[in-house]
Amino acid sequence: MKIATFNVNGINGRLPILLRWLAESQPDVVCLQELKAPQEKFPIAAIRDAGYDAIWHGQKSWNGVAILARGARPIETRRALPGDPHDVSSRYIEAAIAGVLVGCPYVPNGNPAPGPKLDLKLRWLERLIAHAGDLLSTGVPVVIAGDFNVMPTELDVYKPERWVDDALFRPEVRAAFHRLIAQGWVDAVRAQHPGERIYTFWDYFRNAWGRDAGLRIDHLLLSPALARRLAGAGVDRAIRGLPKASDHASAWIELADHPTSPRSSPRRRAK
């Protein structure tokens, strides 16, 4: 089972790229962010033609999230992050697909920082941490796949010193992300490629793609039971190089049908 996340940056303007990528990479489940389309302008017909069903939460101009499933109907479990009934931004959607609960977050950017936008981001992350903890406590297999707008470590930034005051890399933002991970989640791409420089986003400015001046901000977090099924993970960099590309590439994981690694505890004695 292949699960991917892709910040599409405008699903209608980017529809040819999305359809081409679906045909080439054949993910079973896709989390999309930044649809930038109202609910009624989601291109569901083209997506069905491509062999996928979908649920989505649109919004005029900004935000917007969707979950696609190949040959299956995602069973929606939520279309907003709990914890603030006044928050109307479409930044979270969640569904059950083939025995896996899939959460699709689009964390607020937070810039300019410091300021009210950073404060909103930090509050949103607290709500995500609370909800993620609830999901873990159910014991259900969960993947949270989306645009977290956080680089977890210096390895995830082409030039860390340039980004320490940015809302994507400030200490309090990283600390919130690490508290989330510490609940028991596995950052799948990092777990499969420890020590490797991997990016998922390259700014449109300053020829960032051409210089490989990237950031790793799109993540797939696995609950313990799913982490034991992790069989592969990576980033489809090629879609970032296409004409009219999104500023993000997609990150993906491959899950085996059954556990491939033992439980981490009790630990096996080294030979």
Place this chain on the structure above:
DNA sequence: ATGTCTCACGATGTGAGA
């Protein structure tokens, strides 16, 4: 501070957000 791109409004440009 800058750079580039998207979408909306409603017009052939401008503003906001990222």
